[in-house]
Amino acid sequence: MDEQILVTKTSLPPYEDYIKKIRPLWDSHWITNMGMNHKLLEEKLCAYLQAPYLSLTVNGHMALELAIQAMDFPEGSEVITTPFTFISTTHAIVRNRLTPVFCDIKLDDYTIDETKIEELITKKTVAILPVHVYGNLCNVEAIARIASKYNLKVIYDSAHAFGETLNGKGIAHYGDVSIFSFHATKVFNTIEGGAVALHSKEMLERLYNLKNFGIRGEELIVSVGANAKMNEFSAIMGLCNLEYISENIELRRQKVQIYAEELANMDSIVVQKYNQEGVTYNYGYFPIRFLKKDIRDLVYNKLREQNIYSRKYFFPLTSDANCFEGKYNNLQLTNAKTAANNVLVLPLYPELNNSIIIKICKLIKEFSIL
Ligand code: T4K
Numbered sequence: 469m470d471e472q473i474l475v476t477k478t479s480l481p482p483y484e485d486y487i488k489k490i491r492p493l494w495d496s497h498w499i500t501n502m503g504m505n506h507k508l509l510e511e512k513l514c515a516y517l518q519a520p521y522l523s524l525t526v527n528g529h530m531a532l533e534l535a536i537q538a539m540d541f542p543e544g545s546e547v548i549t550t551p552f553t554f555i556s557t558t559h560a561i562v563r564n565r566l567t568p569v570f571c572d573i574k575l576d577d578y579t580i581d582e583t584k585i586e587e588l589i590t591k592k593t594v595a596i597l598p599v600h601v602y603g604n605l606c607n608v609e610a611i612a613r614i615a616s617k618y619n620l621k622v623i624y625d626s627a628h629a630f631g632e633t634l635n636g637k638g639i640a641h642y643g644d645v646s647i648f649s650f651h652a653t654k655v656f657n658t659i660e661g662g663a664v665a666l667h668s669k670e671m672l673e674r675l676y677n678l679k680n681f682g683i684r685g686e687e688l689i690v691s692v693g694a695n696a697k698m699n700e701f702s703a704i705m706g707l708c709n710l711e712y713i714s715e716n717i718e719l720r721r722q723k724v725q726i727y728a729e730e731l732a733n734m735d736s737i738v739v740q741k742y743n744q745e746g747v748t749y750n751y752g753y754f755p756i757r758f759l760k761k762d763i764r765d766l767v768y769n770k771l772r773e774q775n776i777y778s779r780k781y782f783f784p785l786t787s788d789a790n791c792f793e794g795k796y797n798n799l800q801l802t803n804a805k806t807a808a809n810n811v812l813v814l815p816l817y818p819e820l821n822n823s824i825i826i827k828i829c830k831l832i833k834e835f836s837i838l
Pocket residue numbers: 474475476477478527528529530553554556557599625627628649650651652653661662777781
């Protein structure tokens with residue numbers, strides 16, 4: 469293939485839309501520190517995500533890091549989480565001086581195995597931090613029951629679940645807080661950006677202080693805080709992209725359907741299923757899992773030779789990251805290890821040409837029988 473096909477491609481609004489909306493910034497010169505576009509995007513996203521309260525941030529990682537910080541857990545407390553995620557999830561726990569306790573996942577949807585959470589709870593456990601990985605929603609009801617039984621907080625990493633709903637309710641409805649990523653690679657982007665969706669006004673205030681140095685007036689600094697605000701250029705990108713979100717998700721759905729049809733009869737792979745009951749998906753990722761050992765890397769390399777850049781999201785497990793060597797539990801993660809060694813995420817974005825999807829599937833069929 470002449471053209472490089474990458475795992476994803478940033479969705480940009482029409483150039484004129486963006487230029488028109490940023491033009492007034494040259495009059496106002498107000499380009500950050502909670503400008504009018506920041507405010508407007510917060511309002512629109514609150515509505516779109518059905519979130520009671522929402523605070524925009526500079527990226528998804530800081531949304532998560534500050535959401536955890538806002539909970540004010542004692543140093544050294546334990547947080548039960550998944551190792552099958554982007555490294556950000558675990559870094560956010562560790563950077564808050566908390567200990568990640570890794571729980572295995574389910575192989576059918578790659579989310580945390582809720583039946584294995586209770587056995588990991590100790591006197592030090594303060595929270596559960598699951599990830600709606602690839603937009604597959606965790607078993608939120610079961611997790612809520614466990615959290616309530618042991619008085620734990622639930623912090624959802626919803627970086628992959630933008631706009632998804634369960635039984636008509638926005639996914640931010642579940643847990644104490646949910647964070648979203650609006651990175652350039654996501655279904656909805658603000659170039660870089662993120663948000664924390666919350667249920668309480670008090671938490672919203674804390675988040676505000678954490679993302680703006682604790683500044684509440686020219687001479688009033690009420691608490692210690694970082695700088696994690698979203699700027700106006702990003703907020704405007706968000707406002708523009710929000711106009712096209714339904715269209716983009718529908719295009720993604722169509723691409724996924726082609727992948728699913730083309731790969732339907734292969735018994736050597738398991739394809740991502742979009743069939744959780746009551747869920748509306750955003751079709752952010754298309755992962756497949758090879759059942760035969762050592763095939764994933766071979767296919768990954770063969771596709772690269774053809775200029776097709778699939779990705780091994782998520783290898784290595786975060787529990788196996790070099791920087792954590794020997795520090796945290798990384799045993800009894802059998803399913804997570806299987807997923808890390810055998811899952812390949814295929815290119816998927818609204819503009820992806822259907823004929824390229826068919827070509828990718830053809831190559832996968834060829835390479836998988838080598
Ligand atoms: N929690 C979870 C579960 C997450 O997946 C993430 C982020 C976070 C938390 C943290 O959220 P942020 O702080 O990032 O908002 C990418 C993204 O950088 C990262 O946001 C994402 N997860 C992760 C799964 O994927 P890389 O290292 O794979 O990115 P990179 O630069 O290799 O880009 C991947 C492909 O995207 C490229 O091959 C082409 C395309 N691309 C990339 C960029 C940067 C574009 O089309 N345009 C671009 O500007 O991490």
